[in-house]
Amino acid sequence: MSTSETLGGRPSAAGQGQPAPVRRFRIPRMQTLDSLSAYRDFRLLWIGDFCSNNALWLQMLTAGWLVRSLTANSPYSTFFVVTVGGMAMLPGLATAPIAGTLGDRLDRRKLVIGVQAFMALFAFLFAIMVGQQLVSVVHVYIYVFIGGVCLSITQTNRMALIANTVPREAMANAFATNILTIPGTRMIGPFVGGIMITTLGFFWNFSLEAILYLGTVIAYLPMKTPYLQRRSQQASASFIADLLAGFTYVWKDKRVLLYITLLGFIPNTILEPVMFLLPVFTSEVLKRGADVGGYLVAINGFGGLVMAFFIASFGFIFPKGKIILVSAIISSVVILLFANAFLLPLAFLLIMLFAPSQTAFRTATVTLMTLIAPDEMRSRVMSLMRYSMGSVVMFSLVVGWFAGITSVSIALTVMGLLGIALGGVFWFFSHQIRELDA
Numbered sequence: 001m002s003t004s005e006t007l008g009g010r011p012s013a014a015g016q017g018q019p020a021p022v023r024r025f026r027i028p029r030m031q032t033l034d035s036l037s038a039y040r041d042f043r044l045l046w047i048g049d050f051c052s053n054n055a056l057w058l059q060m061l062t063a064g065w066l067v068r069s070l071t072a073n074s075p076y077s078t079f080f081v082v083t084v085g086g087m088a089m090l091p092g093l094a095t096a097p098i099a100g101t102l103g104d105r106l107d108r109r110k111l112v113i114g115v116q117a118f119m120a121l122f123a124f125l126f127a128i129m130v131g132q133q134l135v136s137v138v139h140v141y142i143y144v145f146i147g148g149v150c151l152s153i154t155q156t157n158r159m160a161l162i163a164n165t166v167p168r169e170a171m172a173n174a175f176a177t178n179i180l181t182i183p184g185t186r187m188i189g190p191f192v193g194g195i196m197i198t199t200l201g202f203f204w205n206f207s208l209e210a211i212l213y214l215g216t217v218i219a220y221l222p223m224k225t226p227y228l229q230r231r232s233q234q235a236s237a238s239f240i241a242d243l244l245a246g247f248t249y250v251w252k253d254k255r256v257l258l259y260i261t262l263l264g265f266i267p268n269t270i271l272e273p274v275m276f277l278l279p280v281f282t283s284e285v286l287k288r289g290a291d292v293g294g295y296l297v298a299i300n301g302f303g304g305l306v307m308a309f310f311i312a313s314f315g316f317i318f319p320k321g322k323i324i325l326v327s328a329i330i331s332s333v334v335i336l337l338f339a340n341a342f343l344l345p346l347a348f349l350l351i352m353l354f355a356p357s358q359t360a361f362r363t364a365t366v367t368l369m370t371l372i373a374p375d376e377m378r379s380r381v382m383s384l385m386r387y388s389m390g391s392v393v394m395f396s397l398v399v400g401w402f403a404g405i406t407s408v409s410i411a412l413t414v415m416g417l418l419g420i421a422l423g424g425v426f427w428f429f430s431h432q433i434r435e436l437d438a
Contacts, residue, residue, distance in 0.1 A: 035174040041165040042174055044223040049158055050181040051215035052116065055123070056151065057189035058212070060088065061297060062205040063144050064279045065197055065290050066130070070137050078408070080137055082276045082400030083393065087141055088148040089272075090393035092386030095152040099386070101243045103157040103379025108164070112157050113220050115150045120213035122146065127206035152386050160379040163370050164225035172367050176312040179363045180305060187301025194294015229375035246380030254372055256432045260365060261384045263426050263433060266328040267361050268388035270419050271335055273399045274354070275300075280408050286344055296351050304355030311363050320364040321433045325426055327361040332419025339412030 035042050067084045071077040102111060126143050129135050166174040193205050250257045275297070282293040316323060331354060338350040365385070373381035403411035426433065 035166055035170050035177050039166050039170070039174075041223050041226065042162070044219050045158070045161055045165050046178055046181060048112075048216040048219035048223070049178060050185060051212045051219065052154065052158070053181045053185040054189040055119075055209045055212035055216075056088075057185050057297070057301075058193045058205060058209050059123075059144070059147060060275070061190045061193045061294060062197065062202060062209070063140055064276065065293065066135075066202050067137055067140055068279050068283070069202075070135075070140070076404065078280045078404045079397075079400040081279050082273060082396045082403065084137075084140055084144055084276075087144040087393055088151060089386075089391075091145060091148040092152040093391065095149055096156065096383040096386030097243055097246060097380065099153040099156045100246060100380035100383030101239060102153065103160055103383075104246075104376060105239065105242060108157040108161050108379065109220055109223060109225060112154050112161070113217050115154050116213050116216045116220075119147065119150050120210045120217065123206055123210035123213060127203050127210060130206055131201075131203035152383075156383045156386060157379055159366055159370075159382045161225065163375060163378060164228040165223070167227055168371075171370055172315060173312060175367045175370065176308060176315070176363050179308040179359060179366075180312060182304065182308070182359070182362075185301065187298045187305055190294045190297035190301070192294075194291045194297070197290045197294070242380075246377065246383075249373075249377055250381070250384065257369060257372060257381060257384065259430055259433055260324065260368065261387060263324060263328060263430070264361075264365060264385060264388035265391065266419050266422055266426075267331050267358050268385070269391045269395050270415055270422070271331050271354075271358075272392045273396045273415065274335055274338070274351075274412060276396055277399070277403065277408055277412065278351075280403065281347075281412075284408055285342060286347060288344070292344070296347065299348050299352045300355045302355075303352035304359040307356035307359040308363065311360065316364060316367070319435070320368050321435055323364040324361050324368075325423070325430070325433060327357040327364075329420060329423035329427065331357040331361070332416050332423055334416075335412055335419065336416025339409045339416060 036046060063084050064081050067080050068077060071080045074080070122143075126135075126139075129139065162174050162178055163171055193208075196205050196208070278296055279290075279293050282288050282290075282296060286292065334350055334354045334357065338347065338354065341347040341350050366382075369381050369384070370378065399411050399415065402414070
């Protein structure tokens with residue numbers, strides 16, 4: 001049947017006797033590797049981000065188990081393990097607007113290269129301290145905190161750089177393709193890291209982390225930014241003026257960006273501590289060791305990888321605003337179920353299902369923010385995400401304390417219920433997000 005034929009023999013709504021066109025369902029064309037194959041500079045950025053994200057997940061896993069080892073006989077062990085995971089996100093509360101303003105004023109590529117080079121050296125020096133058994137819990141906290149400062153700078157500007165390596169029409173695919181590096185590395189880094197902890201020890205994990213940071217530097221060095229748009233403001237604008245301009249833009253010009261940021265507190269603040277609680281959940285509920293803990297993080301990464309691959313292949317089938325609202329609620333439901341997953345196969349299944357909703361939320365959020373914001377504001381807009389991520393450490397303090405006086409299962413149950421409640425509020429009252437599909 002051609003598009004000019006009638007549907008069920010009915011005339012067109014115009015009343016002219018002409019047949020109404022048939023609406024056909026078309027399977028979206030797979031476009032998984034389009035951005036990687038078409039844009040050399042995006043390929044280099046993707047490789048660098050793959051290395052950097054591997055280093056991040058490896059650090060989170062290793063720091064958590066190192067603190068668990070150092071505090072094995074302490075009644076506050078759970079509290080220490082949970083909070084050291086959130087410590088990497090804490091600096092973002094203070095440094096996020098500064099990092100965004102730096103990225104909009106300086107060369108983003110050179111800024112990331114410099115910070116990652118510092119982290120490579122810092123990670124190697126810390127590995128030596130660990131190998132010589134010179135570290136305490138305080139040293140681990142300091143290491144993770146400084147790494148968090150660097151992360152708040154690099155993560156914001158690495159996301160902004162994506163739009164500088166591809167044209168606007170390729171941004172959605174490029175962001176989805178780049179998201180593959182997050183669940184993919186969450187699967188690879190912890191899987192390898194958990195085995196290395198149980199067989200070789202902590203020294204080699206931190207040494208591998210240093211090598212991965214160096215890999216980011218090597219990948220970024222030949223990279224160019226052909227789609228960078230120069231600032232329209234006067235070059236004499238002060239740093240403070242630029243800093244305040246970012247807040248003004250979000251508050252007065254694009255208020256919906258603020259609403260998206262607030263919604264991000266559900267997956268990034270309320271639910272994210274589940275990843276910090278995994279060492280405790282693994283040892284106390286599942287009665288297993290660091291290798292199984294690594295497998296849990298790895299299979300979580302696999303679930304996210306599948307979702308990222310789907311989005312990169314077919315794009316966003318539904319409006320992005322609805323995607324972020326629904327995915328925030330689904331993530332909360334999964335955590336509620338995971339809280340009572342006392343059987344290992346069930347725990348594997350649920351922690352794997354948690355990742356796709358998180359990945360869908362973050363991919364759609366980053367894409368929306370990038371398409372809404374002009375390039376001269378892009379790093380400052382991207383830095384908004386650091387507020388919900390940075391707040392996780394404060395919530396982790398509460399979760400760690402609560403899990404210590406009750407149980408890790410009860411703490412996870414409360415997290416899931418809170419996420420469901422807040423997600424429902426956003427769904428019913430935030431029509432601006434629901435209708436958004438930039």
